[in-house]
Amino acid sequence: MKSTISILGLIALVLSFTACSSFPSKPQMTYYHGPNVPEGYITLLRASADEIQFEIRIEFAPKQMYHLILDGNDPVAEGWFSTLRAGGQSYSATMRPSKGRIFAIGKTYRLCIGIQNPQAVQLTTSNYECKVDYTFVMREKTL
Numbered sequence: 348m349k350s351t352i353s354i355l356g357l358i359a360l361v362l363s364f365t366a367c368s369s370f371p372s373k374p375q376m377t378y379y380h381g382p383n384v385p386e387g388y389i390t391l392l393r394a395s396a397d398e399i400q401f402e403i404r405i406e407f408a409p410k411q412m413y414h415l416i417l418d419g420n421d422p423v424a425e426g427w428f429s430t431l432r433a434g435g436q437s438y439s440a441t442m443r444p445s446k447g448r449i450f451a452i453g454k455t456y457r458l459c460i461g462i463q464n465p466q467a468v469q470l471t472t473s474n475y476e477c478k479v480d481y482t483f484v485m486r487e488k489t490l
Contacts, residue, residue: 381477396449404437417457
């Protein structure tokens with residue numbers, strides 16, 4: 348009886364380790380298109396292979412929102428940005444690609460603005476809602 352309980356306990360332990368190790372640390376997310384932004388609400392101020400700066404003229408209730416630059420469903424750059432519009436009509440978001448990545452000239456990207464970090468969302472679903480969606484073609488631009 349004691350050996351049966353030990354064997355069952357060992358099997359349960361092995362199964363729990365297997366279940367934990369099979370969960371991908373970064374599962375593939377689906378970034379659902381939010382409302383497309385009308386022309387003029389988002390402007391590309393500056394763009395190069397290693398940095399893109401947006402001027403965003405949208406008023407959000409949250410003081411910070413999560414910004415992603417997506418290549419299809421693949422985040423190239425991401426991070427939290429303040430949406431406070433101190434004394435002006437817009438806020439600025441300067442984004443740099445993740446380590447080892449670059450922004451490719453001529454490539455179509457999406458700026459997705461959401462209310463959560465995708466890593467927090469992936470604990471319950473693989474779907475991420477973009478509250479604002481802006482599609483653009485990367486063109487080198489300096490101020």
